[in-house]
Amino acid sequence: MPSYQTTGSSGMDVRAWLPSAVTMQPMERKLIPTGLYIALPQGFEAQIRPRSGLAIKQGITLINAPGTIDSDYRGEIMVALINLSGQEQIINNGERIAQMIVARYEQIEWNVVAELDETNRGSGGFGHSGKH
Numbered sequence: 001m002p003s004y005q006t007t008g009s010s011g012m013d014v015r016a017w018l019p020s021a022v023t024m025q026p027m028e029r030k031l032i033p034t035g036l037y038i039a040l041p042q043g044f045e046a047q048i049r050p051r052s053g054l055a056i057k058q059g060i061t062l063i064n065a066p067g068t069i070d071s072d073y074r075g076e077i078m079v080a081l082i083n084l085s086g087q088e089q090i091i092n093n094g095e096r097i098a099q100m101i102v103a104r105y106e107q108i109e110w111n112v113v114a115e116l117d118e119t120n121r122g123s124g125g126f127g128h129s130g131k132h
Helices: 052-058
Strands: 012-015 022-024 029-033 044-049 060-062 067-069 078-083 089-091 096-104
Touching: 022 029, 022 078, 052 060, 078 096
Parallel strands: none
Antiparallel strands: 012 096, 022 089, 029 078, 044 067, 044 096, 060 078
């Protein structure tokens, strides 16, 4: 089962569910099974995020971070990993490979307008406020 590692953790660690270890070559992508199937209430999603320790120590991260598990999905949760290191890496059964955060969301209805209201920021983006 996914589990929180500390009382202040927002994410639950998710583990690999493998019949045998998986070797990942540099820049190789693999879909890793977790053995988890969940049914979330409508209005909730589960986000699958990388584990910082796995990323910095082994160069393993998620291709699509965060991955989204919708409330109506009933298949196995799979984690799309990539090996960004220069060496082959091994994923073992039971190894913590990702974090899962369950969060509320709201669906919206679009309201088309001719122009947007003004703000102090305006259209500034991508570092417009400077480096420091």
